[in-house]
Amino acid sequence: MSAETKPAIIGFLPDDTPPVGAMLSLGFQQFLTMFPATVLVAILTKFDVGITLLASGLGTIIALLVSKRKIPMYYGSSFSYIAVIITVMNKFAPDCYNSTATYCPEGVKIVQVGIILTAVFEILIGLLIMRIGKAALDRVLPPIVTGSMAMVIGIALANAALGNAGNWAAPELAATTWTVAFITMIATVLFSVYLQGKGLIGMLPILFGAVFGYLVSIPFGLVHFENVASASWFELPKFTLPAFDNPEAWGMALSIALIFIATVPESTAHLYQMSLYIDELAAEMKRKPYNIKELIGLNLVADGSDDIIVGMLGGCAGTNYGENNSLMAITRNYSTAVLMTAGAMAMVFGFFGKLVALVNTMPAAVVGGLSIYLFGVIGMQGVALIQSEKVNLFDPKQLAVGAIILICGIGGNLALPNGVFPFNIPFLFPNGIPAIVFAAILGILINSIFLIFKTPPVRGD
Numbered sequence: 001m002s003a004e005t006k007p008a009i010i011g012f013l014p015d016d017t018p019p020v021g022a023m024l025s026l027g028f029q030q031f032l033t034m035f036p037a038t039v040l041v042a043i044l045t046k047f048d049v050g051i052t053l054l055a056s057g058l059g060t061i062i063a064l065l066v067s068k069r070k071i072p073m074y075y076g077s078s079f080s081y082i083a084v085i086i087t088v089m090n091k092f093a094p095d096c097y098n099s100t101a102t103y104c105p106e107g108v109k110i111v112q113v114g115i116i117l118t119a120v121f122e123i124l125i126g127l128l129i130m131r132i133g134k135a136a137l138d139r140v141l142p143p144i145v146t147g148s149m150a151m152v153i154g155i156a157l158a159n160a161a162l163g164n165a166g167n168w169a170a171p172e173l174a175a176t177t178w179t180v181a182f183i184t185m186i187a188t189v190l191f192s193v194y195l196q197g198k199g200l201i202g203m204l205p206i207l208f209g210a211v212f213g214y215l216v217s218i219p220f221g222l223v224h225f226e227n228v229a230s231a232s233w234f235e236l237p238k239f240t241l242p243a244f245d246n247p248e249a250w251g252m253a254l255s256i257a258l259i260f261i262a263t264v265p266e267s268t269a270h271l272y273q274m275s276l277y278i279d280e281l282a283a284e285m286k287r288k289p290y291n292i293k294e295l296i297g298l299n300l301v302a303d304g305s306d307d308i309i310v311g312m313l314g315g316c317a318g319t320n321y322g323e324n325n326s327l328m329a330i331t332r333n334y335s336t337a338v339l340m341t342a343g344a345m346a347m348v349f350g351f352f353g354k355l356v357a358l359v360n361t362m363p364a365a366v367v368g369g370l371s372i373y374l375f376g377v378i379g380m381q382g383v384a385l386i387q388s389e390k391v392n393l394f395d396p397k398q399l400a401v402g403a404i405i406l407i408c409g410i411g412g413n414l415a416l417p418n419g420v421f422p423f424n425i426p427f428l429f430p431n432g433i434p435a436i437v438f439a440a441i442l443g444i445l446i447n448s449i450f451l452i453f454k455t456p457p458v459r460g461d
Contacts, residue, residue, distance in 0.1 A: 010332060011281045011284075011285065011332035011333065011334075012026075012332070012333045012334060012335035012338065013278065013281060013282055013285070013287065013290070013334055013335070014069060014070060014071070014072050014278065014290060014292075014334050014335065014336050015069060015070075015335075015336070016334075016335045016337070017335065017337040018333070018335055018337065018338060023335070023337060023338055023341050024341065026331060026333050026335070026338045026341075027338050027339075027341030027342040027344075027345060028342070028345060029203075029327060029331070030074055030324055030327065030328075030338060030339060030341075030342035031342045031345040031346055031349070032204065032207070033074075033203045033204065033321070033323050033324050033327050034056065034074055034076040034321050034323065034324055034342070034346070035053075035207065035346075036204070036206040036207040036210055037076055037077065037079070037206055037321070037323070037374075038052060038053065038056055038076035038077040038316070039052065039053070039077075039359050040077075040206070040210070040367065040370060040371075040374075041076075041077030041078070041079060041082065041316045042077060042315075042316055043102070043359070043360070043362055043367055044082055044086075044160065044164075044367060044371065045082060045085045045086065045089065045111075045316060046089060046093075046096070046097055046101065046102060046103055046104040046107070046108075047103065047108055047111075047314070047315065047316050048102075048103045048108075048237055048238035048314065048356075049102075049356045049359045049360060050235065050236075050237035050238065050350045050351065050352075050353075050356045051237035051238055051239060051240075051313055051314050051315050051350065052077060052310075052315045052316050052350075053237075053346045053347070053349050053350035054237050054313065054315070054346065054347045054350030054351070055309055055310040055313040055314070055315025055316075055318075055350075056075060056076055056077065056310070056315060056316075056318065056343070056346050057342070057343035057344060057345065057346030057347035057348075057350070058309050058313070058343065058347055059075050059305070059306035059307070059309035059310050059315070059318055059343075060073075060074050060075045060306065060339060060340070060342070060343035060346070061340050061343040061344070062305050062306065062308075062309050063075055063302040063303065063305050063306040064302070064336045064339060064340055064343075066298075066301060066302045066305040067295070067298055067299065067301075067302040069336040069337075070290070070292060070295060070298070070336075071271065071274075071292050071295060071298065071299055071302060071336075072274065072278075072328060072334045072335070072336050072339055073270065073274075073299075073302070073320035073321075073324070073325070073339070074320065074321050074324040074339050074342060074343070075303075075306040075318040075319065075320055075321070076318065076319070076321045076324075077315075077316035077317070077318065077319075078263060078316070078317045078318055078319035079153075079157075079374060079375070079378055080150075080153050080259050080262050080263050080266075080317075080319065080378070081114075081115075081256060081259050081316075081317040082157055082160065083153060083156045083157050083160070083413065083419075083436055084114075084252075084255050084256050084259060084434055084436055084437070085107075085111050085256065085317075086160055087252075087255070087418070087419060087420075087434050088107055088110050088111050088114070088252050088255075088256070089104055089107040089111075090418065091252070091418075091431075092106055092107045092110050092248075092252075093105075093106040093107035102360040103238060105238070105240050105314075108240050108314055109240050109241065109242060109243035109246075109249075109314075110243050110246065110248075110249045110252055110253075111252075111256060111317075112240065112241075112242035112243070112311045112312070112314060113242045113243055113244060113246075113249040113250065113252075113253040113311075114249075114252060114253035114254070114255065114256025114257055114311075114317075115256065115307050115310060115311035115317045116242060116253075116307070116308060116311035116312065117253045117254065117256070117257040118256060118257040118259070118260050118304075118307050118311075118317060119303075119304040119305070119306075119307035119308040119311060120257075120304070121257050121260050121304075122260055122264075122300050122301070122303045122304030122307060123300070123301050123304035123305070125137065125260075125264065125300055126296075126297040126298065126299070126300030126301035126302075126303070126304060127297065127301065128297070129296050129297035129300065130297030130298065130301075131297075134268075134296050134297075137264075139451060140444065140447070140448070140451075141261060141264065141265070141444070142391075142401075142447060143265070143385055143386055143389035143391050144386065144391050144398045144401045144402050144443075144447075145261065145401060145405065145440075145443045145444060145447055146261060146262055146264070146265040146382075146385060147265075147382040147383070147385035147386035147389070147391070147402075148382060148386075148401070148402045148405035148406055148409075148439075148443065149261050149262040149382070149405060149409070149436075149439070149440055149443070150262045150266075150378060150379065150381050150382030150385060151379045151382035151383065151406060151410075152382075152405060152406060152409030152410050152413075152436055152439055153259070153262055153378055153379075153382075153409075153436065154375050154376060154377070154378030154379025154380070154381070154382065155375075155376075155379045155410050156409060156410055156413040156414070156419075156435070156436055157371070157375040157378070158375065158414075159413075159414065160371065160375075161368055161371035161372045161375050162368065162372070163368070164181070164364040164365065164367045164368030164371060165177065165178060165181035165182075165364075165365060165368025165369060165371070165372060166178035166181055166365065166368065168364070169364070169365075176220050176222070176365075177222070177363075177364065177365035177368070178365070179220075180213060180216055180217045180220060180222060180363065180365040180366060180369065181213075181365045181366070181368040181369035181372070182369060183212075183213060183216050183369070184209055184210070184212065184213030184216070184365070184366045184368075184369025184370060185209075185369040185370070185372050185373050187208070187209050187212040187213065188205055188206060188208070188209025188210075188212075188213075188369065188370055188373050189373055191204075191205035191208045191209055191212075192205040192209075192373075195208070199330060202330075203323055203326060203327045203330070206370060206374070209369075209370060209373075210362065210366060210370060213363075213365070213366035213369055213370070214362060214363070214366055217363045217365060217366055222363035222365060222366075223361055223363060224361060225361060227357045227360065227361065228354055228357045228358050228361060230357075231353040231354045231356070231357035232353040232354070233352065233353055233354055234351055234352070234353060235351065235352075235353025235356065236351070237350050237351065237356075238314065239313055239314055240313075240314035241312075241314075242311060242312065247427070248430065248431075250427065250428065251425075251427065251428045251429045251430055251431070254428055254429075254437070255429075255433075255434045255436075255437040256317070258437050258440050258441070259317075259436070259437075259440075261440050261444075262382075263303075263319055264300065265385060266319065266322075266381075267299060267300065267303055267319065267320055268296055268299070269385075270320050270322055270325055271292060271293060271295070271296060271299045272293050273322075273325060273329075274292060274325055274328070274334070275290070275291065275292045275293035276293075277328070277329045277334070278290050278292060278334050279291065281332055281334070303318075303319070303320065306318045324339075386402075397447075397450045397455060400446060401443050401446050401447050401450075402443075404439070404442055404443060404446060405439045405440070405442070405443040406439075408421075408435060408438055408439040408442055409435055409436050409438075409439030409440075411435075412435025412436075412438060412439065413434075413435040413436060416435060418432075419434060419435045419436075420432035420433065420434055420435065421433045421434075421435060421438045423438075
């Protein structure tokens, strides 16, 4: 084929601005891709769906501006914080959280302080990496710590997943809710496997699974539309202010913020993945490589900027979404202008009262079915991280760190009263240390001992 007849290379790099029609259609795809998981976290944690959508959109736009539009990422709700948030809700808003209410402001206000503290940690670590490099951070938070923490976060959520699926249902409804939950779970798994690589629809297995489970639950009488009919088309999202004045908030805030230990490697992995795809397209288009893999520190600063926004407004803690990254790779669209368009769409949809009301009719059984799969995936991603980093599990140091994190994190969350170790630390943890946080602290401390006091080399190191 001659150069004259060679087909044009179609794609958009981070600093490109597509035509208006393409920007709107591509932006809507990005919005649609982040929507299911983002609202699911809000439903599970009883945050307001409207403000979660609005904060997700605004946080994404701010993060893109902070990164000087060099790093194309969309920020949705993070699953990693759910277990600790549920602990907060059961402590500060138990009557609301354990009722049929869809929004618990008293608990949200406490969580907001933790999300903002998370943002501070992320920004400080990002600035530190920009100064000294990532290698130093990897010594303090090696894959055995971050991977084990991911496993703890996923498996510790089993109680919430199984509770929604049917364990918390009234005895006369239990068989029905369990049936709907497992139908939803199986459908979601099948969509995830058999739609993989099928373009846009391959990015939406959670949405399809939720819709399928929702439709199945209607004839069982689990869906009620009264609130949708009475909801306004336009409704102001439920903004809340962080409870900075509550002295008990700061201990819980630290518990929430320490979950960043598991989210930092996730964010970094997404950055490396995107860098490969972007530079491949840039080479095809005969443009200079972007090398965004070198912007690890800036990426974490952008992550923190998003969390400041969602923390101040009352949205769920954020993370950059792998689903949206995969969609960008499929469509060869890495334009930050498109992602900002998607963010603007999310903000607009946050004011659609009937949409928010419709999302809140999602039966607990459907949420439980989705959660069984999604929370298990989080745990398996921890296994994948340890495998991909070739952690030597014949090394007693690595075994010790991982084993202690798993037992204290998973076992403590399931076996201890309220999932809390009874070590009362004034101001920070006056009522004990949540098991997931205790596991993270203990794992880091033991790993630090091995760093300070050198051990003999292990075969395979």
